[in-house]
Structure formats: structure tokens, C-alpha cells
């Protein structure tokens with residue numbers, strides 16, 4: 001059977017390594033078609049290890065030589081099977097010398113050592129180091145590295161690796177060398193080298209302690225005008241970590257390198273972060289406000305890994321969220337602090353929760369559902385998921401919600417005091433938080449080991465005579481694959497009560513003396529009742545303020561209460577949430593009408609609330625923008641028992657059109673009043689105004705009339721930044737405007753030389769309402785399209801399959817056939833990218849029968865292929881299981 005589940009690895013099977021490593025010395029003779037790697041590893045016995053078998057892993061590397069303690073190792077002294085090299089009964093002290101031969105130019109997986117646009121780069125997380133040499137490639141084996149790079153001087157003038165540059169010079173024959181030494185112990189997944197024709201922006205800064213550090217951002221020639229924002233973001237990250245967590249940069253030199261071919265966002269290699277160009281390069285001509293914000297977040301994220309991930313790393317890959325959840329939480333807080341205002345923080349929080357709901361909730365409800373600390377996996381690359389990252393960040397955030405910022409900081413301090421230089425587990429982090437705050441957090445472990453999104457149902461009862469308000473919270477966990485029953489979680493539920501005027505009531509709960517206006521209820525049992533005293537009138541509850549836990553909250557609000565909260569709640573998150581709930585009700589009702597073939601109609605209530613928000617000059621434009629943005633089609637889909645993408649699309653479009661009709665004058669005002677004058681700046685205030693103005697344009701675009709077409713065209717023609725230009729182009733592309741085709745053509749020719757902008761051009765078209773499978777196939781024939789470059793593949797194929805549900809789920813199944821073809825084509829080149837695409841049909845069982853059958857056929861078609869990677873096989877097998 002081809003669909004057999006490939007072998008899984010289990011967390012419970014963890015065993016310590018037989019040997020530790022003290023030092024690693026490596027020599028690279030870099031050549032695209034034949035790179036020689038000489039590695040010398042000094043091992044010492046780990047007496048806590050299970051046995052004496054020294055185990056090394058290799059993947060598609062040619063083993064040229066293997067010597068142990070100065071002598072060539074006889075064939076019978078080791079076993080080499082399927083990439084695993086075992087030396088049984090190895091002595092206590094071992095020096096291994098290994099020579100391998102690799103072909104970076106043929107490496108399309110972009111793992112290990114590869115070539116991108118003529119330059120060399122590495123990507124070793126999670127298990128890419130074994131594509132360079134045989135090695136105990138597991139994160140708990142840490143070592144100090146010394147690395148010699150040799151290469152043609154003309155083609156590869158720049159030679160970089162982790163740590164400090166010790167020596168460099170000429171080798172005579174047109175080649176040169178550089179010797180690097182990393183003073184810190186690290187696991188092999190943090191190894192990196194870069195060689196090529198690059199230039200850098202650099203800056204010297206003084207750290208908190210007074211030490212100096214050299215910062216560099218390396219790019220290809222021609223991109224030096226796009227490094228400033230990344231550099232500024234790096235400096236801000238360094239300052240922020242000093243201030244908020246007392247963590248200083250521990251190196252004399254810190255480098256960021258941009259590469260155009262990269263599987264993910266970026267990588268935190270010690271002292272030598274390697275970034276997808278998308279998260280480095282920016283100037284007003286090519287980057288949008290969102291790009292600027294993403295660059296700041298990702299630069300921060302990778303920098304913060306220097307402590308949370310690198311100084312303290314993961315014992316094994318099941319602990320991935322130990323570094324990722326924590327580091328995402330840190331980058332979220334950093335971005336929020338960089339905006340600085342309360343309203344800005346709230347908008348950032350809303351954006352983060354949006355991602356969680358749009359991507360993580362469906363994952364948690366689908367066939368790839370897994371706990372934040374998984375129990376097993378087949379291919380670790382498949383576990384760089386929104387659950388590990390975003391839900392993991394929510395889990396970390398809950399410690400802060402429970403203990404406050406100071407308590408959280410105490411926990412962090414203790415974590416570093418105990419574990420600096422070690423490879424540890426999620427339990428160690430939880431223990432540090434518990435011990436620093438004098439709390440028993442045994443129950444909190446369930447957030448790490450139970451998958452699925454818990455539900456919290458709330459009922460309330462007001463006793464007008466006794467002036468008491470009872471709030472009963474009941475939690476339940478949906479069953480997920482292999483976990484039928486869920487034990488109760490410890491859920492922090494942040495609550496406030498609003499009086500009739502919309503003001504926060506002072507809260508008397510239990511015997512507490514103070515009367516805060518927000519309290520965090522700790523829900524521990526399946527059901528618990530909390531009693532508020534001295535409640536002088538029947539309140540409207542504001543529950544799960546600031547989204548205090550990653551749960552689905554159920555409470556039977558009336559429409560009037562939602563409108564009231566939307567207008568008054570002091571918690572900006574819940575003000576937004578109330579509007580979203582109101583909109584979701586309308587969207588679901590409209591979807592049902594569309595399904596039954598009835599005429600679509602909607603009452604005026606939503607438009608009234610939206611109008612009030614839109615016209616409320618007291619509210620920050622960024623907040624107004626997010627409040628007026630309707631839930632995405634995929635979020636609506638998750639609310640349905642049986643998903644009908646066509647009906648959802650019709651419903652959402654209808655609602656947008658009717659809002660645009662009734663709010664037209666206000667939208668035009670907002671459009672006019674939020675123009676940003678002067679030179680472009682990506683700061684949050686300007687970006688917020690642009691966002692509201694552009695949202696107005698996009699609503700108005702639904703009217704598709706000549707006056708609006710003219711507005712789009714004018715904005716396109718006059719834009720002095722990419723945010724405005726892209727919005728205008730998207731509006732044109734989704735309209736019947738006469739200038740539509742011309743604008744698309746002009747955009748292409750204006751930005752032909754900017755790959756990141758051409759990605760936007762593909763992506764915008766892939767998601768346009770008019771783009772069907774045939775149109776996507778045609779775009780694939782465009783000379784600028786290539787499946788080999790992950791950004792380009794994502795910009796067209798992923799944007800279509802994940803970002804255009806209306807067309808992707810065409811009833812004839814043509815979208816699914818296309819998907820199957822592309823998964824197979826990509827898999828032959830780059831399994832990681834293919835496996836991501838493979839997940840687009842994750843939720844197939846939830847669709848209407850006609851679609852479901854066609855999805856099933858497409859999944860089967862992929863499953864039946866005889867040469868699937870482990871990556872794709874795992875995803876497809878789990879989908880079909």
C-alpha cells in the first residue's frame with residue numbers, strides 16, 4: 001500500500017546521546033558542483049547515555065573518508081544504512097574525521113548547502129546539517145565550531161559564518177579563505193555559512209554594558225537602498241530586549257543576510273541570521289506598510305531567538321514551541337511596544353488573534369491537529385505550524401496574563417539563571433514560571449499536551465434584589481485525532497462589566513478589597529460559578545478581554561448588546577470582537593439565504609454600527625479599519641457544519657456591497673479625510689490612516705461605478721508608495737474599470753526588476769475575483785513565473801489555492817485537479833514547500849458532498865503517486881485517515 005503512514009518518531013522514545021561533542025572544526029572547499037567538506041569532531045562519552053553506539057546522520061551526501069582517532073575506520077567497524085551511520089561500542093573519547101562531497105547546485109530542496117542566484121547559503125534547521133556532513137544532528141548535542149571557508153575570490157568575495165572572523169587571506173590560485181570561530185556552544189541546526197558577491201550596510205552600536213557591536217545587513221548589489229528599515233528594526237530589537245528582559249547581545253558582530261530563494265521567513269543562525277528577501281528589503285517604492293511591519297517583526301523575532309532558542313535551546317524537536325511560541329510572544333510584544341499607544345497595541349493584538357483564528361483554529365480542528373508539544377511526527381518540517389508558533393505564543397502569553405508583566409519577567413530571569421547554555425524542555429520553562437511566582441502549574445501542562453481549541457460557554461444571572469451577578473463558565477474540549485476526551489484546562493478569563501452608560505463597573509469578587517474594573521477569573525474545573533457583589537444594575541458583560549486565552553467563547557449576546565459593546569467597551573479588543581460577532585451573524589444568515597436560493601437581504605443594524613465606528617473621529621483610524629473589516633471567507637467557513645464556499649462568497653460580497661451603498665458618503669469622507677501628505681513614512685499613525693483610506697476605497701470598489709473607477713485610477717496614477725499603489729491596483733483588478741488591464745501591464749513593466757513586487761503582481765491576480773483556474777494556468781506560462789523559487793510559487797499557486805476560495809472551490813473540481821498537479825510538481829523539487837501546499841485540502845471532509853468527493857479524488861491522486869516525499873506523504877496520509 002502506497003498510503004501507509006511513514007514511520008513516526010515519538011516523544012516518549014527520547015534517549016540522551018551516547019556522546020557529547022566539545023569541538024567541531026570544518027573546512028569547506030566551495031564549488032557549486034562539488035563542494036568538499038572536511039569535518040573534525042571531538043566526542044566525549046556521555047555517561048548518562050543509553051549505550052555506546054555513536055550515531056550520526058547523513059542525507060544525500062557522499063561519504064569520501066571516515067577516520068576515527070587517527071585511523072581510517074574499517075568498513076566492518078561501522079554500519080551505514082539509510083542515512084544512519086552507527087559506530088557500535090565506540091570508545092569514551094573519539095575524534096572523528098569525516099570528508100563528504102556535496103552538490104549545492106543541484107539542491108532544489110533549499111535545505112543544507114545550496115546555491116541561490118550564484119551565491120552559497122545554508123539552511124540547517126531542523127535537519128539540514130546532515131545534508132552537509134554526517135553528524136549527530138540533534139539539538140541537544142551542542143558544540144563550539146571553527147569554520148574555514150575557501151572559494152574563488154572573484155565569484156565569492158564575501159565569506160561568512162557564525163561568530164567572529166579570526167583570519168582571512170589569499171590562497172594564491174585565485175582563491176581565498178576566511179576562518180570563523182563561534183565562541184558559543186550551539187546545536188548543528190544553528191550552523192550557517194554564506195559565500196558570494198554581496199555588499200552590506202553596517203553600523204557600530206554601543207550595548208547596555210558599554211560593549212561595542214558591529215551590525216551588518218548583507219544584500220545583493222543593487223539592493224543597498226533597501227536595507228535601512230531592517231537595520232533600524234535590528235537596532236530597535238536590541239534596545240528592546242535590553243530594556244524589557246535585561247538581555248544583551250552576546251556577540252561582537254551580528255549579521256543579517258538576505259536570500260531570494262528561501263523556504264520560510266528567516267532563520268536565527270547564531271550571529272548570522274539568514275532571511276528571505278521579503279523580510280529584509282524595503283523602500284517606499286517597493287514595500288507596503290504591511291511589509292514594513294512584517295520586516296520589523298521578523299527581524300525582531302530572529303534577533304530574540306538569540307536568547308530564546310540559541311542560548312537556551314530545545315532538547316528535542318517535540319519541544320519546538322519552547323523557542324518558537326516564546327519568541328513569537330516576544331516579537332508580538334516588541335511590535336506592540338514599538339507602536340506605543342494603547343490603541344495601537346490593541347490593533348496589533350487584534351491582528352495576531354485574526355491570524356490565530358484564520359489559520360490556527362482550522363488547523364486545530366482538522367486532520368493535522370497536534371498539541372503545542374506534539375507526541376509524534378513523521379517529518380519535523382511539517383511541524384513548523386501555526387499551532388507551534390501562534391498557539392504556542394498564546395500559551396506563553398497566558399503566563400503573563402496570570403502573573404502580570406513583573407511576574408513573567410521573574411519567570412524569564414529564573415529560566416535563564418537555570419538553563420543558560422542548555423537544551424531543555426517545555427516543562428523546564430513552565431517550572432521556571434511556576435517557581436518564580438510560587439504557583440503550582442501542574443494543570444497548565446494540558447495546554448502543551450492536548451490539541452484542539454477549547455470552548456468556554458458562559459451564562460449569567462443578575463439578582464436585582466441581592467445586587468449580585470453570577471457568571472457560570474463551562475469549558476469543553478473538542479476531540480482530536482488520538483485524543484477523544486480532554487481534561488479541563490486552566491483558563492484565564494479576563495472579565496469586565498459595563499453599566500447602562502457603557503462605563504466599567506468596579507468589581508467586587510470574593511473577599512478582595514480592591515475593586516478593579518477588569519478581573520482575571522481562573523477557570524480550572526469543567527464548570528465554575530463566580531459571584532460579583534454590589535452590582536447595582538444589570539450589566540453587559542465584556543468577557544475574554546484582550547483575548548486572554550486561545551478559546552472559543554460562547555455567550556448569548558443580543559444584537560443590541562453587541563452594538564452597545566461595540567460602541568462603549570473600554571477594552572478595545574472586545575469592542576472589535578462585538579462588531580465581528582454582529583457581522584458574523586449577518587454573514588451566516590446571508591449564506592443560508594444564498595444556499596436556499598432566496599433573495600439576499602440584510603437589516604440596517606450592522607450598517608448603523610459600522611457607520612458610527614467609521615465616523616467616530618475619536619477612534620484611531622487603524623482601529624476603525626480593523627473594526628470595519630468583515631470576517632474572512634475562511635473564518636466564516638469554520639462556523640459552518642458544511643462549508644459552501646460559493647454561498648459564503650456571495651454572502652460576503654453582498655454584505656460588502658450593501659454596506660458600501662448605505663455608507664457611500666461616509667466612505668468618501670473617510671477616503672478624503674485620511675489622505676496622508678508629505679514624504680512616505682511607515683509609522684503606525686500614517687499607516688493607520690492609509691489603511692482606513694484604502695479600506696474605504698476597497699468598499700467603494702464594490703459599487704463598481706465610474707466615479708469610483710476614476711478614484712481608483714487616480715490613486716493608482718498618483719501613488720507615492722506601494723501601499724496606495726497596490727490597493728488601487730487590487731481595486732482595479734477586481735472591477736470592470738476600463739483601465740484595469742492597462743494598469744496591470746504598467747505595474748509589471750514598472751517593477752520588472754523587483755522580484756518582490758512581481759510576487760505581489762502574481763498574488764494580486766491569483767486572488768482576484770475574476771481569476772479562475774484557466775487564468776492561473778495562463779499566468780504560470782508567464783516568463784517571470786517559476787516553480788523553483790518558493791516566493792514565486794507561493795505568490796501564484798498558494799495565493800490561488802488558499803486566498804481565492806470562491807474560484808479554487810469551483811464546482812467542477814478543476815481547482816483541485818490543479819492543486820494535485822502542483823503538489824506533485826513541487827514535491828519533485830522542494831518537499832517542504834509541496835507539503836505546505838498539500839495542506840490546502842486539510843478540511844475536505846467539511847465541504848458539501850459534491851466538492852468533498854472531488855477533493856477526495858484529488859487527494860487520492862496525490863497519495864497514489866509512487867515517489868512522494870516523506871513530507872507530502874505525512875500530510876496526505878493524515879488527511880485521508
Ligand code: 0A1
Pocket residue numbers: 123125126263264265266267268301302324384
Ligand atoms: N526557526 C525559524 C524558522 C525556520 C524553520 C525551518 C526552516 O527551514 C527551511 C527555516 C526557518 C524561525 O522561527 O524564524
Ligand code: ZN
Pocket residue numbers: 301305323324327
Ligand atoms: Zn522562530
